[in-house]
Amino acid sequence: MGIFTGTIEDFDKYIGPRMRNIVQTSIGKKFKLQTGECEFCGTRDNLELANIKGKDRKALIKLASKEFLNGDIIYELDLNKYETTFRNLHFPLDETFKIFCKKHHNEYDRTEIIEIPEEFIEDKINTPSDISDVEFYSSGNDKLPIIFYPKDTTEFKELLLQNKSAYITIFFNDGTSEKKEWVANRFSENSDLIRNIRSRNEFRQGNWQKRNIQ
Numbered sequence: 001m002g003i004f005t006g007t008i009e010d011f012d013k014y015i016g017p018r019m020r021n022i023v024q025t026s027i028g029k030k031f032k033l034q035t036g037e038c039e040f041c042g043t044r045d046n047l048e049l050a051n052i053k054g055k056d057r058k059a060l061i062k063l064a065s066k067e068f069l070n071g072d073i074i075y076e077l078d079l080n081k082y083e084t085t086f087r088n089l090h091f092p093l094d095e096t097f098k099i100f101c102k103k104h105h106n107e108y109d110r111t112e113i114i115e116i117p118e119e120f121i122e123d124k125i126n127t128p129s130d131i132s133d134v135e136f137y138s139s140g141n142d143k144l145p146i147i148f149y150p151k152d153t154t155e156f157k158e159l160l161l162q163n164k165s166a167y168i169t170i171f172f173n174d175g176t177s178e179k180k181e182w183v184a185n186r187f188s189e190n191s192d193l194i195r196n197i198r199s200r201n202e203f204r205q206g207n208w209q210k211r212n213i214q
């Protein structure tokens, strides 16, 4: 029985590749075959496995080691048990992965999530994983893709008008993300939602590319 003690960084460095291998070859491959087409355009060629945002390998590695974690140090983790926990965290598969062609995988990875704070949403049948449904409000490489939550932009706009607040999650090229509040006091019935977001200084053409936003 193998036992690991060390930093989460070392764990990721030495154990991470094996976990990656398990995901890519066994779990992911099955899901790819089972799904069979790009969720966005339906093509069956060159499919890739994408992790739903917030459920990437690093996040799941950390989650699975949670009970052994004290600060940044993992203490006496049983590797065999760990592997089972890590594997199980990927199920149900459609809540962890999406299947895309290369182009839409890239677009999905650099999509912004813009969401109304959960406490403002009355109808909570939607779970946070619903955020990941892909709603590309732009295509092409020159515009930043956006995902709204709730998905329906009319509903989103209504809630924004009522509550004047939403969260914006920005994903950067280095894999980190930043969540911040959008206080929309000046947003009115006549405002154009998409244009409003795109006119934010950080998202303007040229600026988001410079800031290394995906």
Ligand SMILES: [Zn+2]
Pocket: 038, 039, 040, 041, 042, 043, 100, 101, 102, 103, 104
């Ligand atoms: Zn596609």
